[in-house]
Amino acid sequence: MAHRDNVVLDVDERPAPWQWFGLSLQHMFSMFGSTVLVPILVGLNPGIALFSSGVGTMMYLLITKHKIPAYMGSSFSFVVPMMALMKTTGYPGIAQGTIAVGCVYLIVSAIVTLVGS
Numbered sequence: 582m583a584h585r586d587n588v589v590l591d592v593d594e595r596p597a598p599w600q601w602f603g604l605s606l607q608h609m610f611s612m613f614g615s616t617v618l619v620p621i622l623v624g625l626n627p628g629i630a631l632f633s634s635g636v637g638t639m640m641y642l643l644i645t646k647h648k649i650p651a652y653m654g655s656s657f658s659f660v661v662p663m664m665a666l667m668k669t670t671g672y673p674g675i676a677q678g679t680i681a682v683g684c685v686y687l688i689v690s691a692i693v694t695l696v697g698s
Contacts, residue, residue, distance in 0.1 A: 612654045619655035623663040625675070630655055 590596055596604060620630040637653035645651075659682075666674035 608652070612652050615657065616654040619657060619660060619663075622660055623675070624667045625663075625672075 590600075616630050616634050617627045620627045634652070634654045638651070641649075641651055641653055659678075662678065663675055666678055670677075
């Protein structure tokens with residue numbers, strides 16, 4: 582593999598413990614902010630989002646057997662639809678929308694698994 586001078590870590594390299602600490606702090610601040618801010622903007626309880634993202638992350642890690650590190654948190658892309666649903670249908674509408682998006686995610690992942698990328 583060719584070495585580039587401007588690359589701190591390549592894809593197959595692992596960070597040193599001090600780098601892990603810095604990356605973890607950066608990740609915590611960015612993800613916690615969005616996971617708390619999105620529900621506040623929409624009018625939901627941030628505790629629900631924190632709990633849901635924690636459970637979703639644990640399930641994702643178990644399903645992928647820790648091969649793909651990811652954090653399942655809030656997305657700013659859903660703020661406007663969720664705000665509209667909150668005004669018209671409230672929590673049931675947001676729950677149905679979230680379940681529908683999850684089903685689409687499962688269908689796409691099944692297609693990618695069967696057909697490939």
